[in-house]
Amino acid sequence: MMNYCKNCKIEYKTNLDKCLICGDNLDNSTKLPFNFKEHKKVSSFKKYFINGFILLNIISILVTTSIDYIEYGTLYFSLIVSLSNLYLIAFVKLILNHFSVLVKMFTAVFLTALFLLLFGLVINDYHWVIDIVLPFLFITNTLLLTITIIVRKKHWQSYALYLILSVFTNILIVFLNIFNISNTTWAIAASFYYGISTLLGLIIFTPKNVKEEFLRRLHI
Secondary structure (H helix, E strand, O other): OOOEEOOOOOOOOOOOOOOOOOOOOOOOOOOOOOHHHHHOOOOOOHHHHHHHHHHHHHHHHHHHHHHHHHHOOOOOHHHHHHHHHHHHHHHHHHHHOOOOOHHHHHHHHHHHHHHHHHHHHHOEEEEEEEHHHHHHHHHHHHHHHHHHHOOOOOHHHHHHHHHHHHHHHHHHHHHHOOOOOOOOOHHHHHHHHHHHHHHHHHHHOOOOOHHHHHHHHOOO
C-alpha cells in the first residue's frame, strides 16, 4: 500500500498517517489520483496580440537589416536591433505563458543573461556582462528563490530543484576567473561565496526527512 499527500503531491512508501511536509492526513487508497492539469484556452485577444507582436518585431528585423545593408554595407546596427527583437518576442511569450511564476522568473533570468552576453559579443564589449551583470543576476535569482521557499514552505518540492540549479550557477561562475575569461574577481567571488553559503544553509537547516524525501524524488 502506498500513501499519498493530495496537498504536496507526494507519494510515501511508508505507513505514515500524516505528510512530513504539510502535516495533512495521507490518502491510503491503492489507486493514486490522476493529476492532469486543467486545459486553459487562450483568449482570442491574447492570441492576436502575441501574433501581432511577433509580426511587428519580424518587420522591424527585416526593415533594419535592409536599411543597414543598403545604406552602410554592414549588419552591425541591425544585429543589435534583431537581437533585441528576438529577446522581446521570447520574453513576452514567456510572460504570457501558463507557466508558474517561479518557472517564468527562473527562465527570464537565464534568457536575459543569454541576451546580454550575445549583445556584448555583437558590440565586441562583453566583459561588463561577464564581470558584473551575470554574477549579480545569478545572486538575485538565488535570493528570490530562497525567499520563495521560506514564504511557501508547504510547496518546497516545487521550488527546491530550481534553487539547487541556481546555487550551482552561483558556484560554477568561478570558472570564469579560473580560465581568465573574466577581468574582475570581486563580483565573481561574491557570487561564488553566496552560492556556497546558500548550499551550506540548505545542508544544515533542511530537516532530515525533507532531505530524504527530496533525494527519493530524484531517485538517488
